[in-house]
Amino acid sequence: MPIPIKAPGEVAHLREAGLLLARTLRALADAARPGVTTRELADLAHALFTAAGAIPILRGYAVDGAPPFPASASFCVNDEVVHAVPSDRLLRPGDILTIDAALSTADAHGTRRCADAATTIGIGPPDPRRARVAAAAATALAAALAHLRPGVRWSTVSEAVGASARATGCLLLPGFAGHGIGLALHEPPRLPFDHPLPPAVDLTLRPGMVLTIEPILIEGSAALPVVTLDDAWTVLTADRSPAAHEERTILITRTGHEVLTPL
Secondary structure (H helix, E strand, C coil): CCCCCCCCCHHHHHHHHHHHHHHHHHHHHHHHCCCCEEHHHHHHHHHEEEEEECECCCCCCCCCCCCCCCCCCCCEECEECCCCCCCCCCCCCCCEEEEEEEEEEECCCCEEEEEEEEEEEECCCCCHHHHHHHHHHHHHHHHHHCCCCCCCHHHHHHHHHHHHHHHHCCCCCCCHHHHEECCCCCCCEEEEECCCCCCCHEEEEECEEEECCCCCCECCCCCEEEEEECCCCCCEECCCCEEEEEEEEECCCCCCEEEEECC
């Protein structure tokens, strides 16, 4: 399937959607403090999205036979890797929290555009072990951004992110991937960080591509590094080691890239 190339008008609307999502994630980060539950943060996320006229597209999202995701954002604490279902779990000093959300907004013609982002924060000063993994995820994202420009192969980006993760002693989680985004939350291409990267999934970056870049790092190195809970969504590290996730929606420009969800 061809990779969509966005026209300037589409980019303008995607930029608006991305800025709205970034503002919402920053507000959620400000609200995340000891004694707050992830369910309360999810309720706040829904209120912020609807007040802004945006659709929280994670709510009701279903894939691979799983039940519809029940919340407008995901909040992963410590050993929760991705897609954690919000609950009455209290945030505590020393935790790390990954906030992950996506939205769509409509242009004047009713055409919807999507944005997707995640970031990991500390709840107060984080536990040093957890802080190291959060910092490693941020460094891995920076390694990806340093290579995002037209003409670069995705394999080059993937190798740089893998090298960054190895240098920090963390595991870049296999099996998860970034993706194209625009009219839908998930569009071509799929952007894995697998090593080695299969040639069939490699591609050359081109101006007008809009992509999510999302390295997910964990401290552990087990042969089976993650497990999924019975809710069919929440992914945990198998050895309960900490995990962190950074994601941005990115436009490939004529000269480099633009972060559409600046956090």
